[in-house]
Amino acid sequence: MEYSIQQIARAAGTTSRTLRHYDGIGLVRPSRIGGNGYRYYDDRALVRLQRVLLLRELGLGLDAIGEVLEAQDAQARGGEHPAAAEARVLHSHLDLLLRERGRIDAQIGSVERTIAALARAADGSPGETDGQEDLMSENMFDGFDHTRYREEVERRWGANAYASSDRWWRSLGDAGRAEWRASMEQLGRDWIAAAESGADPAAPVGQELARRHVEWLRGIPGTPAHGAGGDLAGYVLGLAEMYVADERFAENYGGAAGAGFVRDALRAYAERELAA
Amino acid sequence: MEYSIQQIARAAGTTSRTLRHYDGIGLVRPSRIGGNGYRYYDDRALVRLQRVLLLRELGLGLDAIGEVLEAQDAQARGGEHPAAAEARVLHSHLDLLLRERGRIDAQIGSVERTIAALARAADGSPGETDGQEDLMSENMFDGFDHTRYREEVERRWGANAYASSDRWWRSLGDAGRAEWRASMEQLGRDWIAAAESGADPAAPVGQELARRHVEWLRGIPGTPAHGAGGDLAGYVLGLAEMYVADERFAENYGGAAGAGFVRDALRAYAERELAA
DNA sequence: TTTGACCTTGACGTAACGTCAAGATCTAGC
DNA sequence: GCTAGATCTTGACGTTACGTCAAGGTCAAA
Numbered sequence: 001m002e003y004s005i006q007q008i009a010r011a012a013g014t015t016s017r018t019l020r021h022y023d024g025i026g027l028v029r030p031s032r033i034g035g036n037g038y039r040y041y042d043d044r045a046l047v048r049l050q051r052v053l054l055l056r057e058l059g060l061g062l063d064a065i066g067e068v069l070e071a072q073d074a075q076a077r078g079g080e081h082p083a084a085a086e087a088r089v090l091h092s093h094l095d096l097l098l099r100e101r102g103r104i105d106a107q108i109g110s111v112e113r114t115i116a117a118l119a120r121a122a123d124g125s126p127g128e129t130d131g132q133e134d135l136m137s138e139n140m141f142d143g144f145d146h147t148r149y150r151e152e153v154e155r156r157w158g159a160n161a162y163a164s165s166d167r168w169w170r171s172l173g174d175a176g177r178a179e180w181r182a183s184m185e186q187l188g189r190d191w192i193a194a195a196e197s198g199a200d201p202a203a204p205v206g207q208e209l210a211r212r213h214v215e216w217l218r219g220i221p222g223t224p225a226h227g228a229g230g231d232l233a234g235y236v237l238g239l240a241e242m243y244v245a246d247e248r249f250a251e252n253y254g255g256a257a258g259a260g261f262v263r264d265a266l267r268a269y270a271e272r273e274l275a276a
Numbered sequence: 277m278e279y280s281i282q283q284i285a286r287a288a289g290t291t292s293r294t295l296r297h298y299d300g301i302g303l304v305r306p307s308r309i310g311g312n313g314y315r316y317y318d319d320r321a322l323v324r325l326q327r328v329l330l331l332r333e334l335g336l337g338l339d340a341i342g343e344v345l346e347a348q349d350a351q352a353r354g355g356e357h358p359a360a361a362e363a364r365v366l367h368s369h370l371d372l373l374l375r376e377r378g379r380i381d382a383q384i385g386s387v388e389r390t391i392a393a394l395a396r397a398a399d400g401s402p403g404e405t406d407g408q409e410d411l412m413s414e415n416m417f418d419g420f421d422h423t424r425y426r427e428e429v430e431r432r433w434g435a436n437a438y439a440s441s442d443r444w445w446r447s448l449g450d451a452g453r454a455e456w457r458a459s460m461e462q463l464g465r466d467w468i469a470a471a472e473s474g475a476d477p478a479a480p481v482g483q484e485l486a487r488r489h490v491e492w493l494r495g496i497p498g499t500p501a502h503g504a505g506g507d508l509a510g511y512v513l514g515l516a517e518m519y520v521a522d523e524r525f526a527e528n529y530g531g532a533a534g535a536g537f538v539r540d541a542l543r544a545y546a547e548r549e550l551a552a
Numbered sequence: 553t554t555t556g557a558c559c560t561t562g563a564c565g566t567a568a569c570g571t572c573a574a575g576a577t578c579t580a581g582c
Numbered sequence: 583g584c585t586a587g588a589t590c591t592t593g594a595c596g597t598t599a600c601g602t603c604a605a606g607g608t609c610a611a612a
Contacts, residue, residue: 006589013439016590021569036577037591054443057497058390059383062568087394094387097380104377107335111370114334118363163289167330221333282558292559297600312608313560338599 001043002032008041012049019049027066028052059097064089102228106218110168113219117176157223164222184252187216191262192254201264210269213262233274240266277319278308284317288325295325303342304328335373340365382494382503386444389495393452433499440498460528463492467538468530477540486545489538509550516542 005016022028023039028049030039041049048069055065071085154162172180190209199205214236217225224235240263243249250259281292298304299315304325306315317325324345331341347361430438448456466485475481490512493501500511516539519525526535 011439013436013443017569050443050446053439054447057383057440057443058387059380083394083397087391090387090391090394094384094391097384097387101377101380101384104335104373104380108370108373108377111334111366111373115363115366115370118359118366121359160289163287163329164333167326167333170326171330293600
């Protein structure tokens, strides 16, 4: 069978423009070109086109699709097994999709929180648009003045981590900031209580607190915990060490002993749940 | 304070190119332009820039951001309350994000199934690349020959619904197709058993089956149930009616009585769980 | 005055086509 | 054979939010 460009487009559920595009980039070439310049396709081309469209529906880019199909064609010429190549490409694509979902989840959370903050602001609570000065001079989320450690923050977490967190913190409004601090302090109190109870950091109590702690960290834009793709496990482990080493942090968890408990619990949690 | 373009870029955690872009599209204009053509920004511009960057981190497009900021500026001129405009934009954006996540979830599922199918194919099970003819001539997923109802499928579910489902079905391979049919038949048997038990379609047994049924439908590319964004509730309700009205479907559920049970259960489920 | 650092506009590239535009060709009916 | 309408061609712009040169002016310190 031989199809005109419209016919094969209809057969595959796409458009002639797409076919011309695929011809242009060499992804699906016509089997024959008429003396009038018309493109004609045969069944082999149709099968190839079907595979392209299927992989496209999985979200692969056209160049990745080309790679898969090339492996398919190189099969007889001693290349790697085509299914292996396809699986390899799909695995890395799956990885990308998972990171993408993490990013979207984080955005959804941020948007929801922002909407809630706007609703609270509309309810009353005056003094919302003032006080734009020196907001970062207050103790932010880990118990010390970030403006004084701006350089350290930027060196540790990247150049715009500080700016990003700062924007977010300013956007919260007074009510939101109070709420955030309250949640932080509640978490701190719960950590202290758990540490004083003498429980094993790896026991469920500690692990549940560790989960809450990581969730709480994820809510801070500008850190590797926000969204996805960063080295979450490494970030958490680094913070855990910092809690112990730096007394400014340790204070929040009842001193060195409490911070040690937090560190051990986070370590165990990261090993179990965040292993890359 | 007055900043040069680099200074304001560093202060906000972005680049000078971005500032030039925002000037070009009129989103953030410099407060002053020097005789040498240099752009200079003041604190008001910095605040505006911060808001732009914050909203951008939430995933809004630059034009949507412009809309929000315009409402902010129109505040004194009798426009709607700026926070209301922002909430409106954020709500529709949230909607978009949720649909996007649904799409990604569906892609993740498809990719995972495809990888699993490739692994099975590599394990052995010959005859994988042949039999490309007339695959759709078999009873596909709802018990009748789709090639014979192609036009109806296209009219009901859109022009490339058929092509999309067809591609997916071909891609499954013999093992995958057998598996899929088995899952369909298992679902049918469970429906029949539930119907014969005389239970209330709205009772947990029926509702759990309805949930499984909808999940199963979501796995079929080309239907409104796949991914997200389509009228899932309307689609499910339409199918439910069809199961009763069309005996080709009804057979799968033990005849008219069983199909009626399925319909009622799906109706109740759609009302509870899929209400838009 | 030199030398970097910083500034400008202009323009191409990105992903995957959609959407005209202008013109050539095919097909069917008269 | 002629004409209308369907179909085909290449060419080029538009889409998003900038990154990345390129070529050339400006500024501040030495």
